[in-house]
Amino acid sequence: xxxxxxxxxxxxxxxxxxxxxxxxxxxxxxxxxxxxxxxxxxxxxxxxxxxxxxxxxxxxxxxxxxxxxxxxxxxxxxxxxxxxxxxxxxxxxxx
Numbered sequence: 001x002x003x004x005x006x007x008x009x010x011x012x013x014x015x016x017x018x019x020x021x022x023x024x025x026x027x028x029x030x031x032x033x034x035x036x037x038x039x040x041x042x043x044x045x046x047x048x049x050x051x052x053x054x055x056x057x058x059x060x061x062x063x064x065x066x067x068x069x070x071x072x073x074x075x076x077x078x079x080x081x082x083x084x085x086x087x088x089x090x091x092x093x094x095x
Contacts, residue, residue, distance in 0.1 A: 005069040006062050008094045009077050010046065013055040013086035024052055031057065031084050041076050055086060070095065 018024040028045055035043050039061075046058035059076055063069035073093065081088050 002064055004062055004064060005066045005095075006060065007069045007073040008058065008060045009073055010090070010092045011057045011059070011077065011080060011088060012048070012090040013057070013084055014089050015053045015055055015086045017085070018053050021050075021052055024055060027085055028055055028057075031055075031080055031086075034083050035059075035076065035080055038079060039072070039076050041072070043076075043080075066095075 013027075015024055015027055018027065032043050032045075035041065042058075042060040044058055045056065047056035048054040057080070059073065059080070061069055061072045061076065063072060077091060077093075081091075
């Protein structure tokens with residue numbers, strides 16, 4: 001019997017340009033939509049919802065292969081970091 005392998009990451013961004021929650025929502029929406037369009041991964045804002053200049057996003061991936069799971073999560077994290085109009089402050093991975 002084959003198993004499923006799950007990996008997750010938590011990314012915290014600093015948004016110096018966000019002057020309101022509306023500005024933060026625009027950045028969040030852009031990151032999430034671009035990522036969902038390109039990858040088959042779960043992504044959502046998971047913390048710091050009321051902190052204007054901080055955005056915390058959670059990402060989860062599932063695969064039937066442990067190596068593929070890790071590669072996929074790494075690729076998603078690199079994509080989010082490269083396409084976010086924000087500065088990545090922290091990134092935690094769980095395997």
